Amino acid sequence: MQRIRKRKGWTFDKIAECTGVSKGMLYRIEKGETQPTITIVWRIATGLNVSFSSLIKQEAEVVNIVEQKQTPDLEEDNGRCRLYLIFPFDPETQFEVYTMILRPGANYHSLPHLDGVREYITVKAGEFEITLHDKTYMLDEKKSIQFSANVPHQYENKADTETVLQVIMYYADEG
Structure with a gap:
């Protein structure tokens, strides 16, 4: 910062x-x-x-093999929502990649992001609900979603098992 x-x-x-x-x-x-x-x-x-x-990024090297950390980079919802940064923002590609783990009962409300920011989410394990505006979508391991992230959105894991999400954030313009 x-x-x-x-x-x-x-x-x-x-x-x-x-x-x-x-x-x-x-x-x-x-x-x-x-x-x-x-x-x-x-x-x-x-x-x-x-x-x-x-x-939250660290300086990148020419080749970067990333192993998930034991400790998340950030937590929310009393530790039920954990975020692990995999690849920090790169101005050449305009995206970043992270893993989000939602423990049972996790309920994370995301503020709207800037115009031009898109989220791409793939469910790697489990299932969860994502609410955009007033519409809710149920996603499992067979589904992915992409959306304009300039609206409030909510992630919720109502299942009894952990949900693992692969998230790509694309920034149309880094200001």
């Missing part, structure tokens, strides 16, 4: 105004003193007009 903030020439006041996240929280996040929730990272990304993973 510091790199992006300095590149844009923004103060914590400006970021707080654009994201709805307090200056104190932004400062603690930038200094590594606290781990934000998925919702807070999305708010910051949307307010800064940058990709989600640009706020």
